[in-house]
Amino acid sequence: MTRASPPFNRILLNLLQVPLKTTSFTQIHSLLFTSGASQELSVLLKLAEFLASSQTPSSAYFTLKQTQRLPNPFLFNTLISSYTQSSSPHFAFAVFKHMVSDGSTPDKYTFPLVLKSCVRFSGFEEARQIHGVVAKLGFLTDLYVQNVLIHVYGLCGCYPDACIMFDDMLVRDVVSWTGLISVCVKGGRFVDALTLFAQMDVVPNITTIVSVLVASGRTGELNIGRSVHGLLLKNEAVLGLIAGNALLDMYVKCERIDEAKQMFKELPMKDIVTWTSIISGLVQCKQPKEALEVFHTMQSYGMEPDKVVLSSVLSACASMGALDCGSWIHRYINFKAIEQDVHIGTSMVDMYAKCGCLDMALEIFENMPIKNIRSWNALIGGLAMHGQGKEALGYFEWMVRTGLKPNDVSFIAILSACSHSGLVEEGRRHFASMIKFHDLVPKIEHYGCMVDLLGRAGLVEEAYELVKTMPMKADVLIWGAMLSACRTSGKTEISQWVRDSLLELGPSDSGAFVLLSNIYATNDRWGDISRLRRLMRKKGIKKEPGSSIIELDGWVHEFLVGVMEHHQMGDILMVLYIFEKQMQIDGQ
């Protein structure tokens, strides 16, 4: 039998790339063997890839085994790696089992490959079994294998095993440290990630730095993030795209939008991730109009929006009620056939709900194949906001029946639903059930909802009792709710107590300042207001000018306090009202 000539091999290679039926595969298969082409390594590798795309693990394994006298792990490794990338990653583990039981001894490359497949199908038990084989065959001292085991245990949701692996190592390199740090970051253990970074006894690389930047952003550790930034500048590190984006997003997550904007300007390379970070930052910092402007700039640079940035932009539309813009994005998603995942679905439900299109919000919600707690919260919160308290409660109960655990945001949604619809008894019951049935500790926001609920229902004394007995100190929001409760009830005693408490609290932020100056203003104490203003200046507290945003004919109009913009719109009444409020706050 002669060796196949290279052109023949190439034909076979090409054939193997075409999706084939089993019958034609059998023909190619026999051609391979009778021609001797199966001796060519390139053909065999292609064959392994092909088998992974069309055959079960055992038939693929035995076909490959047939091609050789002595089992060569290299070929099986290729098969394992192909299965790992396929839609049936667990088949990689099946090949590994065949190798072990059949005597085709795995080599040091086999373990990282098959372990990677465990990450894809969350095969923690399988990872343990591979670990056992690693130990039995004497590969446990291999640094590569150890590093992969840390990674796999960590990502299969078994962080303790990853730590044990790490602790037991005699020599750790930068990959071992970075691996465990990144596992912490992916599992939300941001403080642990920073602690590990502090303990590191090898020089970190840019990959380590990126993980640390994510951790400092998510913990709000601005100082650590800034130090890392300084370190990079000092070393004159050339920021790659990923590191630059990580730095930018750190400032975004630490709510330093001005520094983030500066960073964004300075970055020499920008991709869709860069734009997404700055846009979502603007949304989080309550600057949705600017977020939309940046989004349009992004498009003018020819950057194609993807589902991630669209989800953020939808959130911008939601927060300013920009229905035209939001539904344009909805059409864009359908037109470009952008994949609709649970994030973008939730953003869409939220946008339609906040814009008052509850029917549309419901329709999208019902068509979402996967819903998480945030999806339900968006819908329930939307119903609550539009006075559909009973419906909101109905969906809440349905959600609980489906087995989803409500979180603290869910309770803010239903408590405010009760508040806006006057459902006092239901509100009390749900508030109590937080601790009793749902293992949740009410936060100050929940007490705020209850005070608001009781106050609106005229139950000022009960609200008063709640504020006195709650386990935390009342904040401006609580006092604000109490104040408006008193205003309608005429309980002068409680009202005086609220005022005294507010004065005692002092102007710690601009919210308190507004409340205080309102109190002074109603009592004609203009001198006190001047004093307040001086105090604010001294403390460096700024009151952002109030603003109001509306959308008309696809245009977003912003009204700043005391500023008339787009006055040809004819909504003069609103402008005047805002202007009047400004006069009142200034009090002069």
Added chain:
DNA sequence: ATAGGGTTAG
């Protein structure tokens, strides 16, 4: 072998 962006409330 280790690295970046999104959604809920107030």
